[in-house]
Amino acid sequence: MDAQELLIWVRGTGLQIAAAVFVLGMSYRMLHLLLIGRKKSLAEARGSEWAGGLRTMWQRNFVLPRLSPRGRFTFVAGYVFHLGFFVTLFFLSQHIALFRAVFGFGWPALPRGAIDISAVLALAAMVALLAHRLVDPVKRLLSDYQDYLTWALSFLPLLTGFMLLREIAFEYVTLLTLHIASVELLLIAAPFTNLAHMFSTFISRWYNGAVMGFKGIQT
Template identity: 30%
Template sequence: MYDFIKDPSIYNFVRGPLVWIAFLVFIGGSIYKIREMVLLAKKEKVVYPYMDLKLSLRSLLHWLIPFNSRNWRLRPVVTTVTFLFHIGLVILPVFLLAHNVLIYESWGISWWTLSEGLSDIMAMIVIGCCIFFALRRIFAPEVRFVTFADDYLILAIAFLPFITGFLAYHQWLLPHKIMVILHMIFGSLMLITIPFTRLGHMLYFFLTRAYMGSDQGYRHSKDW
């Protein structure tokens, strides 16, 4: 097993085709899923007539800014953790120096990056948040009651790329190369699973929020 992972062809595979496949599946799958849902919504008589861009953006904005909706204010701890987690989740992979170097080597383009120290802190925050969510699933009664095995699974899918990336950066636990391979495998896994599991809440968030915002806004009410 150990020798198998050390085989350079594995590294070449995960660095090349696997990442390509992952991105294709992620982008293609996301477009497919959103398209399906939008078409499905079109069939319903009551969704489209209510949709309103201004009201949707209003609702989205209120919920995307921390502590700007009443439920965010009521639960400061969960709110802080949720926002830190999701900001880290989205910003860190895109602006990480190491990722940029890889992209530069391949295509010759690069963009602004985070400093290494900041990336390290952000990675730790994301990992910490994951642990918080797991503990919340175990210890908060109302969350435990509605937790299924796949909730832990999707949490693990989000957790693994970050923990492996963090360990690879510090070269702890496993040899650097093996950790990087694991990191790439888990990263690809996350990208592939986003459109097809409930990680897809990343995509549907904007649709469901827009619908509820428009619906409530149409009734001269608000939903934050």
């Protein structure tokens, strides 16, 4: 199999397999989370579950908490990475063309310069977070192989995508193959690792807030 044939397989069969694993695996993971349920509380409600859940989702996602300097670094760097990843994924013209081809609709793309800045900031934030994890003795002790695996799986699509746009180090066909393959690895691993937080974090935050809201506790 030469480079062109490998690219065809990666763009076709490989992508179909990765997408199927992602959709089926993530659907099972989220359904399992939702169907676990909890025992109905016999206590009298002292507040609103919905209000508590929505309030907690807002506070945990958009309000900067009071943190130590180390905690603030992780919080800010994490948001820089997630925002940069989001912008690069959904507002690069090539990605929008793919969404339009698959789903039949699209949206305006951001200028190339804005995408470059977003990608570089996201990559820099990821390198900083990895360095902080390796240097901080507590984080290093608490980290396991999955933390480093998911870091690599998140980093490689950004890195290969940026290299592809700039045609750095390798020819276009090789870079495109590496980029698509790295995305497929991310899709396959997501349902079975803590990358599933891309969906579960919203459910868990609402659930925690709903429990506190039912008890009348302000979060």
